[in-house]
Amino acid sequence: MAIREDQSRFKSIIKGKVRDDFKRYVTNGEMIGRREDEFVKIPIPRIDIPTFRYGPKQNEQGVGQGDGEKGDGQGQPGPGKGEAGDQPGEHMIEVEISMDELAEILGEKLELPKIQPKGAKNILTEKNKYTGIAPVGPEGLRKFKQTYKKALARYISSGIYNPQDPAIIPIRRDYQYRTVKKTQMPYTKAVVIYMMDVSGSMGDEQKEIVRLESFWINTWLKKHYKGLETRFIIHDASAKEVDEDTFFKTSESGGTLISSAYKLCQQMIQTEYASSEWNIYPFHFSDGDNWSGEDTRLCLTLLREFFLPHVNVFSYGQVESKYGSGQFLKDLQKEFGTDDRLTLSQIEGRDKILGSIKDFLGKGK
Amino acid sequence: MANLTPELESERKRILKIAKDCGLDCFETIFELITYDQISQIASYGGFPVRYPHWKFGMEYEQLSKSYEYGLSKIYEMVINTDPCYAYLMEGNSMMDQKLVMAHVYGHCDFFKNNIWFSKTNRKMMDQMANHATRVRRYIDRIGYEEVEKFIDTCLSLENLIDRHSILNGLPKMNEAKPAPARNEQFMFKVEKSYMKNYINPPDKVADQKQKHFEREALKPEFPSEPVRDILSFLIHYAPLEDWQQDILTIIRDESYYFAPQGMTKTLNEGWASYWHSHMMTRHILNDSEIIDFADHHSGTMFMQMGGYNPYKVGIELFRDIEERWNKGQFGREWEQCDDVRERKNWDKKTNLGREKIFEVRKIYNDVTFIDEYLSEDFCVRNKMFVYKLNKETNQFEVDTRDFKAIKAQLLFQMTNFGQPIIKIENANFENRGELLLHHVHEGLDLQPNYMDATMQNMYKIWKRPINLVTLMDSEPQLFRYDGAEYTRHSLADDKKAEGPEQREFPKS
Numbered sequence: 001m002a003i004r005e006d007q008s009r010f011k012s013i014i015k016g017k018v019r020d021d022f023k024r025y026v027t028n029g030e031m032i033g034r035r036e037d038e039f040v041k042i043p044i045p046r047i048d049i050p051t052f053r054y055g056p057k058q059n060e061q062g063v064g065q066g067d068g069e070k071g072d073g074q075g076q077p078g079p080g081k082g083e084a085g086d087q088p089g090e091h092m093i094e095v096e097i098s099m100d101e102l103a104e105i106l107g108e109k110l111e112l113p114k115i116q117p118k119g120a121k122n123i124l125t126e127k128n129k130y131t132g133i134a135p136v137g138p139e140g141l142r143k144f145k146q147t148y149k150k151a152l153a154r155y156i157s158s159g160i161y162n163p164q165d166p167a168i169i170p171i172r173r174d175y176q177y178r179t180v181k182k183t184q185m186p187y188t189k190a191v192v193i194y195m196m197d198v199s200g201s202m203g204d205e206q207k208e209i210v211r212l213e214s215f216w217i218n219t220w221l222k223k224h225y226k227g228l229e230t231r232f233i234i235h236d237a238s239a240k241e242v243d244e245d246t247f248f249k250t251s252e253s254g255g256t257l258i259s260s261a262y263k264l265c266q267q268m269i270q271t272e273y274a275s276s277e278w279n280i281y282p283f284h285f286s287d288g289d290n291w292s293g294e295d296t297r298l299c300l301t302l303l304r305e306f307f308l309p310h311v312n313v314f315s316y317g318q319v320e321s322k323y324g325s326g327q328f329l330k331d332l333q334k335e336f337g338t339d340d341r342l343t344l345s346q347i348e349g350r351d352k353i354l355g356s357i358k359d360f361l362g363k364g365k
Numbered sequence: 366m367a368n369l370t371p372e373l374e375s376e377r378k379r380i381l382k383i384a385k386d387c388g389l390d391c392f393e394t395i396f397e398l399i400t401y402d403q404i405s406q407i408a409s410y411g412g413f414p415v416r417y418p419h420w421k422f423g424m425e426y427e428q429l430s431k432s433y434e435y436g437l438s439k440i441y442e443m444v445i446n447t448d449p450c451y452a453y454l455m456e457g458n459s460m461m462d463q464k465l466v467m468a469h470v471y472g473h474c475d476f477f478k479n480n481i482w483f484s485k486t487n488r489k490m491m492d493q494m495a496n497h498a499t500r501v502r503r504y505i506d507r508i509g510y511e512e513v514e515k516f517i518d519t520c521l522s523l524e525n526l527i528d529r530h531s532i533l534n535g536l537p538k539m540n541e542a543k544p545a546p547a548r549n550e551q552f553m554f555k556v557e558k559s560y561m562k563n564y565i566n567p568p569d570k571v572a573d574q575k576q577k578h579f580e581r582e583a584l585k586p587e588f589p590s591e592p593v594r595d596i597l598s599f600l601i602h603y604a605p606l607e608d609w610q611q612d613i614l615t616i617i618r619d620e621s622y623y624f625a626p627q628g629m630t631k632t633l634n635e636g637w638a639s640y641w642h643s644h645m646m647t648r649h650i651l652n653d654s655e656i657i658d659f660a661d662h663h664s665g666t667m668f669m670q671m672g673g674y675n676p677y678k679v680g681i682e683l684f685r686d687i688e689e690r691w692n693k694g695q696f697g698r699e700w701e702q703c704d705d706v707r708e709r710k711n712w713d714k715k716t717n718l719g720r721e722k723i724f725e726v727r728k729i730y731n732d733v734t735f736i737d738e739y740l741s742e743d744f745c746v747r748n749k750m751f752v753y754k755l756n757k758e759t760n761q762f763e764v765d766t767r768d769f770k771a772i773k774a775q776l777l778f779q780m781t782n783f784g785q786p787i788i789k790i791e792n793a794n795f796e797n798r799g800e801l802l803l804h805h806v807h808e809g810l811d812l813q814p815n816y817m818d819a820t821m822q823n824m825y826k827i828w829k830r831p832i833n834l835v836t837l838m839d840s841e842p843q844l845f846r847y848d849g850a851e852y853t854r855h856s857l858a859d860d861k862k863a864e865g866p867e868q869r870e871f872p873k874s
Contacts, residue, residue, distance in 0.1 A: 002415065002416075002418065002498075003406045003409060003410070003422060003423065003426050005418055005423075006409075006418055006419060006420055006421075006422040006423030006426065007423035007426050007427060008423070009418070009419075009420040009423055009514075010420040010421075010423030010424045010427060011423070011427075013420055046424070047424065048816075049421065049518060049521045049522050050522050050815075050816040050818075050819035050820045050823065051521075051522055051523070051524070051525050051816060051820055052525065052526070052785075052786050052788055052805070052812055052816065052817060052820050053525075053785070053786065053812065053813050053816055054784075054786055054810045054811070054812065054813065055810060055811045055812060055813040055814070061752060061753060061754045061755065061765065061775065062674060062752070062753060062775065062779065063674060063750055063751070063752055063753070063772055063775050063776050063779075064669065064750070064751055064752075064753045064762075064764070065669050065678070065748055065749055065750050065751070066669075066749055066751075067749060093424075093427070093428065094431075
């Protein structure tokens with residue numbers, strides 16, 4: 001139908017607008033709030049074709065009907081009119097963009113390479129698909145067409161088919177049902193483990209940055225791994241696993257022992273995510289303050305001996321904060337230099353989110 | 366005949382019979398029963414199943430289908446002014462709704478057929494629109510989607526620049542001679558070999574010719590000789606367009622003129638159809654079990670919200686008022702001169718001309734003349750009408766006055782030029798440089814500045830010479846100018862005759 005053509009043209013124009021304005025959406029949290037399973041809803045201004053038209057004063061008076069004396073209130077202007085100004089079209093429309101498309105835009109904008117899953121080809125899983133046919137089954141799965149064919153064949157072969165009266169009445173043994181067929185599917189499994197420092201020095205703005213960044217990282221990884229799992233660990237002087245909501249909302253105080261989170265993460269990987277089967281992406285965000293040099297040394301050992309050999313890539317993002325010394329990043333740099341199994345990124349503010357995502361995902365690992 | 370269910374079909378026949386008995390005179394009307402998706406689709410195309418491809422229809426569809434799916438709105442009825450008339454019913458509406466819609470549609474059909482403002486519209490517009498679509502698609506194949514789409518965007522930006530008052534005479538024709546846009550090429554001989562160019566056409570000679578040309582031009586009467594309201598037609602004739610562009614602009618203009626009468630008779634048309642659906646439903650069509658649903662639906666349609674003008678409501682009340690007045694003889698000099706309240710209240714001369722009168726009104730009026738002629742003080746008082754204003758401090762609409770004159774002035778003001786600003790071409794050779802000078806006839810409201818700016822830029826794309834516009838902005842006469850690169854404004858405040866723009870030197874800033 002022609003309208004589909006116009007609709008898809010319209011949508012591609014909209015997507016073009018989202019693409020052009022992508023940076024604004026990346027650094028703006030409102031979009032994440034409107035996430036549904038497969039889609040995000042992005043409010044954008046309705047595209048208006050400009051014409052000579054009257055200015056907004058037109059809406060300020062008119063003729064009405066009903067009771068009331070001079071000066072009586074009669075309700076508020078409807079939504080969508082907004083302030084008189086020189087911004088065009090305050091009417092908003094909501095566009096749905098699938099996570100896949102969003103990831104594509106992200107990839108395109110940042111020129112991100114495709115991720116090469118490691119060791120994935122060897123892993124096969126069995127998947128059930130309803131492609132089989134069986135003579136028994138629940139009525140809900142009865143296949144009309146196959147049943148009819150079978151009955152028709154029986155009519156013809158037994159010579160009772162009458163073209164003048166082509167009614168076919170199936171009997172019990174004509175019935176055909178859909179059934180499960182097992183198929184082998186290659187399967188890639190991936191887990192993202194987010195770790196965040198929630199000690200007093202990480203403020204709301206810092207957490208918002210982590211939230212935005214992890215949203216985009218997730219979007220990108222999801223595009224490459226169907227069953228992406230995410231886990232969340234918060235830590236100050238000790239670490240614990242939390243759900244997503246808590247992860248972004250908790251604020252604690254106290255000291256910081258980064259190794260506590262690394263240990264918990266290590267334990268998680270060892271018990272649940274065998275590195276031969278899983279693509280593992282630990283992300284750690286902190287402001288770079290660690291309690292002691294000794295703890296830092298412990299972290300470095302853990303990284304060298306456990307994480308780097310087992311994970312796809314270990315990412316560390318350092319968010320600038322007023323209180324953080326930023327020492328941890330320097331320590332990592334000094335220790336590992338240009339080891340490409342470790343990605344380091346410094347995020348000075350919201351504006352730097354895009355660049356930092358590029359740091360993390362730009363390696364295609 | 367269409368795909369109505371037997372039950373609907375028999376109702377249709379019954380309602381048609383009733384409509385005819387009431388004196389309605391319709392084209393043959395074909396009802397189609399379609400799904401909500403189809404109805405959103407056709408509605409996005411302005412009622413036509415085939416239109417030229419453009420994203421704006423996609424946008425409409427996106428909004429209509431979404432708002433239906435979310436349960437925010439529902440299209441009950443759609444009827445197209447063609448012969449035969451096409452009307453759409455939505456599958457799954459209740460029987461009462463369908464009957465109501467059919468009765469309402471017959472009202473519209475009668476109006477389309479008989480109202481004088483529709484007399485010149487193309488009744489085969491269904492075919493015409495499909496033709497337009499084919500033509501545009503052909504250009505797309507030849508020139509490319511992007512470029513054609515971009516040009517349509519430009520044209521749509523100018524689509525309201527037509528002369529609505531000319532539609533009674535059929536589409537106006539241009540009969541002025543083509544002006545000579547001053548271009549260097551015009552004063553040169555054609556040169557095959559580029560190295561010969563400066564010998565065959567010495568630059569000083571060309572400049573000399575051009576100068577002479579301007580001198581000659583300056584003596585000529587201004588062009589156009591009188592201001593032009595049908596700007597689209599002017600552009601089609603005189604703008605330097607390629608053939609395909611000219612054709613597309615013509616298409617946009619034709620469609621704009623086709624839809625214009627509907628914008629000019631909204632109140633009258635909806636009022637008329639509502640008057641008849643209400644009349645027929647309550648007297649002839651409804652059965653007992655449907656009356657509550659009908660009342661609910663009807664009053665929902667007639668509800669007039671603050672901040673909004675409901676043409677259904679104003680229209681139906683005015684028609685009822687006219688019928689009653691003419692039935693009782695409340696018109697003419699004697700009535701106008703009567704000051705006695707009691708006498709006026711009991712005035713009934715049993716003239717019984719009401720029915721005849723409303724048929725006359727539906728024939729020869731449009732919204733402006735309708736309101737101007739029949740909105741009476743009694744009517745305003747009886748319907749508790751008032752003018753409201755937005756109180757900026759409280760951000761609330763407030764009753765401002767119940768003064769009859771103010772109400773009428775406000776209503777008529779909203780309808781001036783049917784809600785569109787009046788823009789004329791004053792001069793197509795402004796400053797003797799082939800620039801376009803437009804004049805916005807200020808009616809009390811400023812133009813929306815950012816839209817004005819963008820629209821002038823679009824007009825530049827077509828005229829390809831600077832566009833000037835004189836208007837009143839913030840109570841100060843100003844000249845806006847877009848020269849292809851820059852957008853400037855000059856105040857004309859010190860010019861006493863700023864009302865009528867004329868050729869003069871504007872200070873350069």
